[in-house]
Amino acid sequence: MTHAPVYGASLLSTSDAGADAEELLRRGRELVDPPLREVVDRLHPSMATVCRYHLGWDGDGSQGTVQQAAKRVRAALALLSVRSVGAPERFAAVAGTAVELVHQLSLLHDDIMDGDTERRGRPAAWARYGTGAAVLAGDALVVQAVATLFHARAPGSQAAMAELITAVEQMVEGQAEDLALEHRPLGEISASRYVRMARGKTGALFGCAAALGAVLADAPPAVVGALRGAGCGLGVAFQILDDVLGLWGDSELTGKPVGTDLTRGKKTLPLVLAAASGSADGRRIADLLGTAPPTPDQVAEVMRLLETSDSRVRAEEAAAGHIAAAVAMLDEAVLPHDVRQQWGSLIDCLSCRRR
Amino acid sequence: MTHAPVYGASLLSTSDAGADAEELLRRGRELVDPPLREVVDRLHPSMATVCRYHLGWDGDGSQGTVQQAAKRVRAALALLSVRSVGAPERFAAVAGTAVELVHQLSLLHDDIMDGDTERRGRPAAWARYGTGAAVLAGDALVVQAVATLFHARAPGSQAAMAELITAVEQMVEGQAEDLALEHRPLGEISASRYVRMARGKTGALFGCAAALGAVLADAPPAVVGALRGAGCGLGVAFQILDDVLGLWGDSELTGKPVGTDLTRGKKTLPLVLAAASGSADGRRIADLLGTAPPTPDQVAEVMRLLETSDSRVRAEEAAAGHIAAAVAMLDEAVLPHDVRQQWGSLIDCLSCRRR
Numbered sequence: 001m002t003h004a005p006v007y008g009a010s011l012l013s014t015s016d017a018g019a020d021a022e023e024l025l026r027r028g029r030e031l032v033d034p035p036l037r038e039v040v041d042r043l044h045p046s047m048a049t050v051c052r053y054h055l056g057w058d059g060d061g062s063q064g065t066v067q068q069a070a071k072r073v074r075a076a077l078a079l080l081s082v083r084s085v086g087a088p089e090r091f092a093a094v095a096g097t098a099v100e101l102v103h104q105l106s107l108l109h110d111d112i113m114d115g116d117t118e119r120r121g122r123p124a125a126w127a128r129y130g131t132g133a134a135v136l137a138g139d140a141l142v143v144q145a146v147a148t149l150f151h152a153r154a155p156g157s158q159a160a161m162a163e164l165i166t167a168v169e170q171m172v173e174g175q176a177e178d179l180a181l182e183h184r185p186l187g188e189i190s191a192s193r194y195v196r197m198a199r200g201k202t203g204a205l206f207g208c209a210a211a212l213g214a215v216l217a218d219a220p221p222a223v224v225g226a227l228r229g230a231g232c233g234l235g236v237a238f239q240i241l242d243d244v245l246g247l248w249g250d251s252e253l254t255g256k257p258v259g260t261d262l263t264r265g266k267k268t269l270p271l272v273l274a275a276a277s278g279s280a281d282g283r284r285i286a287d288l289l290g291t292a293p294p295t296p297d298q299v300a301e302v303m304r305l306l307e308t309s310d311s312r313v314r315a316e317e318a319a320a321g322h323i324a325a326a327v328a329m330l331d332e333a334v335l336p337h338d339v340r341q342q343w344g345s346l347i348d349c350l351s352c353r354r355r
Numbered sequence: 356m357t358h359a360p361v362y363g364a365s366l367l368s369t370s371d372a373g374a375d376a377e378e379l380l381r382r383g384r385e386l387v388d389p390p391l392r393e394v395v396d397r398l399h400p401s402m403a404t405v406c407r408y409h410l411g412w413d414g415d416g417s418q419g420t421v422q423q424a425a426k427r428v429r430a431a432l433a434l435l436s437v438r439s440v441g442a443p444e445r446f447a448a449v450a451g452t453a454v455e456l457v458h459q460l461s462l463l464h465d466d467i468m469d470g471d472t473e474r475r476g477r478p479a480a481w482a483r484y485g486t487g488a489a490v491l492a493g494d495a496l497v498v499q500a501v502a503t504l505f506h507a508r509a510p511g512s513q514a515a516m517a518e519l520i521t522a523v524e525q526m527v528e529g530q531a532e533d534l535a536l537e538h539r540p541l542g543e544i545s546a547s548r549y550v551r552m553a554r555g556k557t558g559a560l561f562g563c564a565a566a567l568g569a570v571l572a573d574a575p576p577a578v579v580g581a582l583r584g585a586g587c588g589l590g591v592a593f594q595i596l597d598d599v600l601g602l603w604g605d606s607e608l609t610g611k612p613v614g615t616d617l618t619r620g621k622k623t624l625p626l627v628l629a630a631a632s633g634s635a636d637g638r639r640i641a642d643l644l645g646t647a648p649p650t651p652d653q654v655a656e657v658m659r660l661l662e663t664s665d666s667r668v669r670a671e672e673a674a675a676g677h678i679a680a681a682v683a684m685l686d687e688a689v690l691p692h693d694v695r696q697q698w699g700s701l702i703d704c705l706s707c708r709r710r
Contacts, residue, residue: 044531109494113487132468132534135490139464139497140527146501147520165502172495176399179487 020345021076028075031089032096039101039144043137050137054108054125073238074099076346077209077231083339084227087217094152095160095212101145102168103205106175108138113179114264118257142168156218163215163228167208174200182265186275187286189267191318198239198269199232206235226333230343233326238350240319243268244312247303262299265289269318270311271302281305323351375700376431383430386444387451394456394499398492405492409463409480428593429454431701432564432586438694439582442572449507450515450567456500457523458560461530463493468534469619473612497523510573518570518583522563529555537620541630542641544622546673553594553624554587561590581688585698588681593705595674598623599667602658617654620644624673625666626657636660678706 040051052058078096082089110116111124112131118124126134145168149161177197181189210231214224246261247270261268275286285305288298306312330343395406407413433451437444465471466479467486473479481489500523504516532552536544565586569579601616602625616623630641640660643653661667685698 044528044535046535047527047531105494109490112490115487131486132470135464135467135493136527136530136534138490139460139493140524140531142494142497143520143523143527147524150516150520161505165498165505168498169495169502172402172491172498173399175491176402176495179491180399180401 018345018349020342021349024076024079024342024346025071025073025349028077028079028092028096029072031079031093032072032075032100035093035097035148036100039097039141039148043140043144046133047137047140050108050125050129050133051104051141053128054104054119054134054137056120072096072100073346073350074103074205074209077206077234078213080339080343080346081210081213081227082217083342084333084335085214085217085219085223086336087213087219091152091154091213091216094148094154095216096209098145098148098164099167099205099209099212101141101148102164102171105138105141105145106171106205108134108141110175113175114260114266116260152216154216154218156215159218160212160215163208163212167204170200170204172200174198174202174204177201178266181267183291184267185286185291186267186271186289187283189272189275191269191272191276194267194269194272195236197267198236202239202242203232203235206238207232210234223333226329230326230329230333233322233329234347234350237319237322237326240269240315240322241351243270244315244319247306248312259299259303262289262302263293265293269315270306273314273318274306274309274311277309277311279309281309319351323347373700373704375697376704379431379434379697379701380426380428380704383432383434383447383451384427386434386448387427387430387455390448390452390503391455394452394496394503398495398499401488402492402495405463405480405484405488406459406496408483409459409474409489409492411475427451427455428705429458429560429564432561432589433568435694435698435701436565436568436582437572438697439688439690440569440572440574440578441691442568442574446507446509446568446571449503449509450571451564453500453503453519454522454560454564454567456496456503457519457526460493460496460500461526461560463489463496465530468530469615469621471615507571509571511570514573515567515570518563518567522559525555525559527555529553529557529559532556533621536622538646539622540641540646541622541626541644542638544627544630546624546627546631549622549624549627550591552622553591557594557597558587558590561593562587565589578688581684585681585684585688588677588684589702589705592674592677592681595624595670595677596706598625599670599674602661603667614654614658617644617657618648620648625661625670628669628673629661629664629666632664632666634664636664640664674706678702 036055037057040048040055043051075092075096078099079089079092081095082092107119108125111119112126112134116124117127124134125137145164146161149157149164152160154160174197178201181197207228208231211224211228214227243261246266246268247258249258251258262271271285271289274282276282285302288294288302294302327344327347330340335343391410392412395403395410398406430447430451433454434444434447436450437447462474463480466474467481467489471479472482479489480492500519501516504512504519507515509515529552533556536552562583563586566579566583569582598616601621601623602613604613606613617626626640626644629637631637640657643649643657649657682699682702685695690698
């Protein structure tokens with residue numbers, strides 16, 4: 001995996017960029033994994049088994065892939081959040097744990113909702129342990145997320161609970177919109193509707209991760225707002241790049257079969273942009289991805305049409321735009337120079353993820 | 356539906372017993388349904404549709420059955436909670452709404468976990484709107500439960516959040532145990548293990564409902580403890596009677612086909628007691644309900660064996676015991692006479708529910 005910036009988000013010319021991101025991801029994981037394990041260990045044994053498997057802690061199967069994919073990006077954001085305001089790392093541990101628990105709930109339940117039988121190159125938790133167990137494991141995790149924040153002793157713990165509640169509300173709203181869009185004709189979906197959905201589905205929790213540590217430390221609202229906004233924009237970019245990977249990624253690396261988004265009627269940004277382009281190819285794509293699930297031949301034709309269109313480039317440009325907006329928000333917040341460098345490094349790392 | 360006490364829980368000789376319970380259930384519903392509707396109305400339209408259907412607010416199908424079954428027992432308990440300590444009704448509205456939201460989440464997800472295609476005489480929400488939509492609707496409700504309590508302005512709002520978090524943790528733990536027991540041989544399950552499971556699965560939220568209004572009012576811990584304990588005991592009794600109804604109830608009234616618990620491997624108390632009795636019939640029941648789902652012939656044989664055993668009576672006696680313990684806890688709390696009467700009336704109403 002390379003960390004060469006492709007979107008120019010980094011303001012660095014030094015070679016430390018990748019090192020900073022790696023340190024953030026490593027330290028974020030160090031802070032969050034122990035409390036995460038404690039939470040899982042306290043669950044009912046059957047739930048703990050499901051969660052350990054889901055988190056890749058059970059030593060089963062392709063451990064390498066699991067470890068590689070589970071980068072704890074949100075924990076790194078939580079760490080950057082406290083570093084941005086000079087707050088202690090223990091706030092990052094609490095914030096990162098709460099956010100990571102919500103994220104893991106969303107993955108457990110998303111796989112059920114989307115009927116995805118694979119995650120990180122092996123059976124999804126529901127496919128392995130049954131739908132019921134995976135539903136309940138997700139419920140257990142979201143309660144623990146709330147409990148983690150509730151028991152935190154910090155000056156801004158009340159505001160932090162409000163921050164988390166709002167983020168989870170927005171995340172669920174975004175997931176509901178994502179699910180609803182599956183049943184809508186592609187031609188009806190505008191790019192702005194897509195972005196609204198992605199801001200909820202992915203942006204809200206990224207924003208929460210970037211803000212929560214600072215909120216716990218009772219940081220000034222203007223800084224918190226900038227961090228939240230930057231995190232949210234990054235999350236939207238992350239989602240768009242995920243869409244691109246879903247169509248053109250290496251399934252060995254993504255751990256998911258390519259084209260499942262297509263078959264399932266997911267309104268990913270490259271498709272939305274193609275259909276909205278007004279071109280004959282775009283109209284043909286919209287027709288092929290009508291109401292019924294496409295046949296393998298239709299999927300192949302959509303992929304051929306997408307190859308000759310500029311949808312992929314335009315989706316990547318859109319991601320770059322959201323990243324640029326995130327960077328601008330960070331600059332407004334006037335962060336310490338070294339922390340600002342670390343932000344740039346993490347952003348670069350995320351913007352070329354899994355290539 | 357009659358409200359004649361069958362377990363002698365009522366200390367009343369007046370004819371007001373049934374009237375008290377009806378007033379509690381009616382007033383509890385009046386307090387909780389408007390905020391519940393507000394919460395549902397704020398959800399994503401597709402989630403609101405699922406929740407309205409699940410709550411029987413959509414005017415679809417057998418409305419009579421839906422209305423009859425959805426008695427909002429927990430809202431009545433929340434109302435009794437505030438009356439027990441002389442607190443304002445608005446605390447009952449908040450507490451009842453939060454608890455009811457958690458209860459509705461558990462129903463939505465339970466039906467998925469148990470593969471129950473019917474609830475209250477019509478298709479379960481997941482059977483009607485899809486598993487994904489029902490999973491997500493449950494997630495939306497649990498977040499709203501936390502949000503409802505978080506935004507409450509009350510002297511004991513911090514303690515109330517702790518009370519709710521603990522109850523939901525225990526509920527999920529009980530559900531996990533319930534799910535785990537499905538795959539265990541009947542002969543291995545003791546009555547005490549069943550009770551531990553039922554205290555989590557059903558007792559915890561009943562206890563929370565009975566305590567939460569008083570907690571919001573910052574009532575003395577001894578009174579809160581008695582209310583919580585009484586509610587929990589009532590919940591266990593309620594679950595046992597639900598088990599009995601699952602085997603011998605009128606499916607027209609319960610809204611669920613009789614015998615589904617049996618087929619699914621649920622370790623209901625009458626089965627546990629039969630298998631633990633040491634009788635030849637009990638051993639035969641345990642054999643018939645081995646690891647594989649029983650055939651219709653095997654189900655019929657189990658039902659015949661149960662008829663001639665005393666399992667039903669013993670399960671009902673166990674329920675009466677939990678009710679007696681609840682009553683004793685209420686007496687220790689020394690409640691105002693009229694409130695104590697209302698408790699007795701509600702307990703009587705619950706102990707002969709759906710007959």
